[in-house]
Amino acid sequence: MDRIADIWGAPTPHARGTVWPVRVDQHLHEGVAEADVEQWVQSACLLCSNGCGVDIAVKDGRMVGVRGRAGDVVNHGRLGPKGLYGSTPWASAPDRLTRPLVRDGDRLVETDWETAMGRVVQESKRLLDKAGPLTHAFYTSGQLFLEEYFALATIGKAGLGTPHMDGNTRLCTATAAAAMKESFGADGQPGSYTDIEHCDAIFLYGHNMAETQTVLWSRVLDRTRGDDPPRVVCVDPRRTPVAREAERTGGVHLAPKVGTNLALVNCLAREVFANGWVDEEWVAAHTLGREELWETVSSYDPERVAGICGVDADDLRRAARIFGESGAVLSTVLQGFYQSHQATASSVAVNNLHLLRGMIGRPGCGILQMNGQPTAQNNRECGADGDLPGFRNWDNPKHIDELARLWNVDPLTIPHWAPPTHAMEIFDHAEAGSIEWLWVSATNPAVSMPESGRIRRILAQESLFVVVQDLFLTETAQLADVVLPAAGWGEKTGTFTNVNRTVHLSEDAVRPPGEARSDLEIFLMYARAMGFTDKDGAPLAAWETPEEVFDAWREASRGRPVDYSGLTYAMLRGGSGIPWPVNESAPHGTDRLYADAQFPSDTEVCETYGHDLLTGAEVTEEEHRAMAPGGRAFLKGAEYSAPHEEPSDEYPLLYTTGRTAYQFHTRTKTGRARSLQKAAPAAWVELSVDDARQLGVAEGDVVRVESPRGSIEVPARVGEVMPGAVFAPFHYGSWEPEQGATAGAGPGQANELTMAVWDPVSKQPYFKTAACRVTKVRDGAGPSPAPTTTASRPAADAGTAGRRSVPQTAGGDATSSTLVDDPPRFPLDPAQDGDH
Amino acid sequence: MPRLATYVGLVDHAEQVLAESLRTVAEAQAKHPDIHFMCETLAKMSDAHREELAPVVERYGEDDASEPERLHAAGLGEARTGPLGLLRDLQDLHVLAHLVLSSWTVIRQGAQGLRDRELLEVAEASAAETRRQIAWLQTRMKVAAPQALIVSP
Numbered sequence: 002m003d004r005i006a007d008i009w010g011a012p013t014p015h016a017r018g019t020v021w022p023v024r025v026d027q028h029l030h031e032g033v034a035e036a037d038v039e040q041w042v043q044s045a046c047l048l049c050s051n052g053c054g055v056d057i058a059v060k061d062g063r064m065v066g067v068r069g070r071a072g073d074v075v076n077h078g079r080l081g082p083k084g085l086y087g088s089t090p091w092a093s094a095p096d097r098l099t100r101p102l103v104r105d106g107d108r109l110v111e112t113d114w115e116t117a118m119g120r121v122v123q124e125s126k127r128l129l130d131k132a133g134p135l136t137h138a139f140y141t142s143g144q145l146f147l148e149e150y151f152a153l154a155t156i157g158k159a160g161l162g163t164p165h166m167d168g169n170t171r172l173c174t175a176t177a178a179a180a181m182k183e184s185f186g187a188d189g190q191p192g193s194y195t196d197i198e199h200c201d202a203i204f205l206y207g208h209n210m211a212e213t214q215t216v217l218w219s220r221v222l223d224r225t226r227g228d229d230p231p232r233v234v235c236v237d238p239r240r241t242p243v244a245r246e247a248e249r250t251g252g253v254h255l256a257p258k259v260g261t262n263l264a265l266v267n268c269l270a271r272e273v274f275a276n277g278w279v280d281e282e283w284v285a286a287h288t289l290g291r292e293e294l295w296e297t298v299s300s301y302d303p304e305r306v307a308g309i310c311g312v313d314a315d316d317l318r319r320a321a322r323i324f325g326e327s328g329a330v331l332s333t334v335l336q337g338f339y340q341s342h343q344a345t346a347s348s349v350a351v352n353n354l355h356l357l358r359g360m361i362g363r364p365g366c367g368i369l370q371m372n373g374q375p376t377a378q379n380n381r382e383c384g385a386d387g388d389l390p391g392f393r394n395w396d397n398p399k400h401i402d403e404l405a406r407l408w409n410v411d412p413l414t415i416p417h418w419a420p421p422t423h424a425m426e427i428f429d430h431a432e433a434g435s436i437e438w439l440w441v442s443a444t445n446p447a448v449s450m451p452e453s454g455r456i457r458r459i460l461a462q463e464s465l466f467v468v469v470q471d472l473f474l475t476e477t478a479q480l481a482d483v484v485l486p487a488a489g490w491g492e493k494t495g496t497f498t499n500v501n502r503t504v505h506l507s508e509d510a511v512r513p514p515g516e517a518r519s520d521l522e523i524f525l526m527y528a529r530a531m532g533f534t535d536k537d538g539a540p541l542a543a544w545e546t547p548e549e550v551f552d553a554w555r556e557a558s559r560g561r562p563v564d565y566s567g568l569t570y571a572m573l574r575g576g577s578g579i580p581w582p583v584n585e586s587a588p589h590g591t592d593r594l595y596a597d598a599q600f601p602s603d604t605e606v607c608e609t610y611g612h613d614l615l616t617g618a619e620v621t622e623e624e625h626r627a628m629a630p631g632g633r634a635f636l637k638g639a640e641y642s643a644p645h646e647e648p649s650d651e652y653p654l655l656y657t658t659g660r661t662a663y664q665f666h667t668r669t670k671t672g673r674a675r676s677l678q679k680a681a682p683a684a685w686v687e688l689s690v691d692d693a694r695q696l697g698v699a700e701g702d703v704v705r706v707e708s709p710r711g712s713i714e715v716p717a718r719v720g721e722v723m724p725g726a727v728f729a730p731f732h733y734g735s736w737e738p739e740q741g742a743t744a745g746a747g748p749g750q751a752n753e754l755t756m757a758v759w760d761p762v763s764k765q766p767y768f769k770t771a772a773c774r775v776t777k778v779r780d781g782a783g784p785s786p787a788p789t790t791t792a793s794r795p796a797a798d799a800g801t802a803g804r805r806s807v808p809q810t811a812g813g814d815a816t817s818s819t820l821v822d823d824p825p826r827f828p829l830d831p832a833q834d835g836d837h
Numbered sequence: 838m839p840r841l842a843t844y845v846g847l848v849d850h851a852e853q854v855l856a857e858s859l860r861t862v863a864e865a866q867a868k869h870p871d872i873h874f875m876c877e878t879l880a881k882m883s884d885a886h887r888e889e890l891a892p893v894v895e896r897y898g899e900d901d902a903s904e905p906e907r908l909h910a911a912g913l914g915e916a917r918t919g920p921l922g923l924l925r926d927l928q929d930l931h932v933l934a935h936l937v938l939s940s941w942t943v944i945r946q947g948a949q950g951l952r953d954r955e956l957l958e959v960a961e962a963s964a965a966e967t968r969r970q971i972a973w974l975q976t977r978m979k980v981a982a983p984q985a986l987i988v989s990p
């Protein structure tokens with residue numbers, strides 16, 4: 002089966018309340034037959050946040066393919082196109098980094114580990130002597146393993162004592178965490194994927210699940226195409242496959258103007274109040290803030306909001322009615338909310354809807370505040386981003402004392418005068434010259450951060466010593482002073498956790514190439530070389546193996562909402578992934594949080610005292626204590642405000658960025674997989690039929706898109722984006738297959754145009770609210786390279802603007818799919834409760 | 838009620854000075870988008886308080902303080918530069934906002950004594966928002982302080 006042409010694979014529709022059928026998807030490299038595979042090694046997929054259980058095929062010491070794990074609770078055997086085609090080819094790519102590199106003038110030259118790490122340590126010690134730890138910063142990833150984040154957090158917070166540590170998780174998942182902290186008191190996904198089997202409506206907010214989590218979407222399709230299907234409601238400015246499914250199921254597609262999400266969700270809340278759909282008894286018992294929320298949302302009637310959002314008032318009413326009258330609703334939220342104006346307030350507003358109806362903690366009534374990356378969750382848990390390990394509250398001295406005891410360091414060593422510095426602020430300090438040492442691991446900020454031209458200038462600054470640890474010589478690595486070659490997925494062992502708290506063990510299947518080492522080994526090598534010690538003089542982070550770090554983490558998490566204390570490598574070997582908390586009261590894991598409607602909101606327990614959603618101002622401990630939350634959830638509202646940059650005469654269009662199903666991030670892995678790269682080989686922008694006509698642009702014509710910050714020149718797809726908006730995929734930097742990356746921008750690098758503005762609470766940058774203008778540069782030589790199978794498909798009614806016929810996206814290598822008639826037992830699945 | 842009128846004039850002026858000073862910082866901090874945009878948002882809050890207060894000012898008469906130089910706060914004038922300058926600017930705004938808050942407290946007491954429901958509501962709503970302004974300034978200063986004090990070049 003060609004899984005480029007068929008993204009979601011063969012359907013397996015089934016009725017409400019029954020177990021999702023099992024279908025095992027498999028792909029082996031060309032020329033490798035199943036009988037040739039010498040070993041299958043257990044892991045989970047690392048190419049989106051869904052966390053599908055996978056086995057890695059090994060032959061002659063190389064990874065040669067993957068198959069889904071039939072008994073895994075997450076995917077029931079399935080894999081998506083990225084997982085199938087993209088998981089393994091990068092590992093044997095000829096341009097893998099195999100030796101450390103150090104800067105020699107304008108060149109990077111190969112060296113040995115001793116020399117490379119020697120430079121890192123020498124510079125580190127020099128700066129510590131000169132001005133202390135605030136000169137040091139770390140910018141890490143959403144793609145390392147749990148053990149690596151916990152080691153890094155230990156080094157940064159207990160060893161060096163710098164508050165400057167964040168991950169690219171800031172770009173993808175910070176708002177998910179922030180929204181859950183504001184509503185429930187701490188991070189932790191309330192819902193479960195099993196809610197899909199039990200709901201009668203699914204609301205997707207700014208979440209093009211059909212492309213971002215393709216396997217999860219096939220799980221949804223198996224409900225919407227089966228008996229007793231749920232209705233789908235889609236909030237998205239593009240006519241995505243999700244939007245089309247909303248129309249097909251009798252739901253609603255709401256396409257709000259970019260930047261107006263909060264007004265829209267406030268309207269839904271207003272309708273829930275006004276129509277008496279609030280579960281008053283539940284709300285009185287389990288929440289705080291009902292009256293204040295009503296005061297905030299009462300003026301958002303459908304007519305007013307229709308004007309703000311540019312949607313039909315009756316569509317708003319219909320969507321609200323579906324929410325208000327369904328017995329079980331699953332809501333999911335992603336980048337359309339997280340990377341857009343008033344991100345945290347809008348995502349919290351989704352939580353409010355569920356709290357108002359008491360729809361949380363039982364099958365079918367889930368909230369999935371999604372993640373963008375496969376291990377983003379672990380970064381939030383372990384505190385290598387803007388959080389502290391174990392969902393601890395930086396503002397609570399008792400929580401800091403707990404960490405100090407765990408690490409056996411003075412509490413004053415652990416920076417806790419403010420939250421850890423967020424990514425945008427780290428680059429700000431580097432630009433100003435007060436951060437002089439930056440260690441980037443497993444991410445590519447020169448392409449992926451907003452206003453990427455500025456980011457590259459900062460990385461190139463003479464005053465900044467940059468260490469980059471990666472698989473390849475990325476655009477960012479080109480600007481480094483030291484480049485450290487890392488082992489990747491399948492070349493190292495560790496655990497990671499997906500969106501719905503499911504922990505997987507990923508075993509090393511093959512040896513890393515050349516002198517490449519695991520990220521964990523590299524971090525621990527630095528810790529040893531620096532000689533970090535605890536307060537008794539014993540070495541800090543003195544771990545040898547990933548399992549030792551995992552066991553230390555289990556202790557760090559004990560008793561916290563994110564409790565791993567009862568989980569071991571042994572439990573994770575052989576079976577399915579296991580969702581936390583795993584402890585004495587839940588020895589086999591937990592499918593769904595808050596079944597008892599007890600939230601981690603108590604002042605002693607919570608991860609944050611909360612924020613003013615409009616300004617980001619902190620709520621103080623005294624204020625929090627005075628509210629006496631005592632396990633109740635917060636209903637928190639905020640007023641809609643206009644976006645920071647609105648279209649003008651000079652820049653009349655809205656610019657928004659996003660993803661395609663076939664590429665991941667800056668294509669470091671997916672761009673090296675032939676089937677995927679061919680499906681979405683180069684950048685494009687999408688224009689609506691109206692705008693294309695007005696600009697005199699036809700399908701494939703090359704256009705220049707400019708914002709006040711930069712420009713790109715790319716072919717145009719005349720597509721299904723809403724009139725007035727321009728969509729650009731963010732995957733494309735300067736790297737090209739066979740040619741490698743340069744230190745400059747790619748011609749289609751979407752972030753050259755985006756703005757450095759961020760949400761006041763989550764500090765997540767807004768990639769989806771900028772203004773731009775489009776001009777035609779020249780006629781195209783053919784259709785644009787945008788895929789036709791996704792939200793970027795050509796407009797059906799493009800008329801003359803779409804006069805070039807566009808070939809269907811297809812041509813993926815062969816894969817197989819096998820239905821399993823006698824499925825294994827899925828632990829914790831409520832559809833199997835009968836025989837539990 | 839001449840003295841209450843004086844105080845109404847005072848808070849009106851203080852809100853104006855606060856809004857102007859917030860805008861001065863917003864303009865100077867274009868490179869720090871969070872400060873830039875939030876100072877603008879907070880300035881609009883002060884504008885709105887003045888609008889709410891306008892009918893009351895009309896009722897009591899615009900009795901400008903008889904000794905303005907002793908009652909009125911001076912604004913920020915111009916923004917300082919560099920991380921330490923920013924910290925000091927935020928601190929000045931914090932002081933100004935506290936003057937506004939205490940003025941509203943005084944007015945609220947007067948409004949209660951006079952049973953002036955309209956003024957009471959304006960004073961309470963405005964004071965609540967002033968507290969939000971103060972909370973943001975406090976939060977931002979706490980974040981900015983260590984880097985500015987210890988390592989800024």
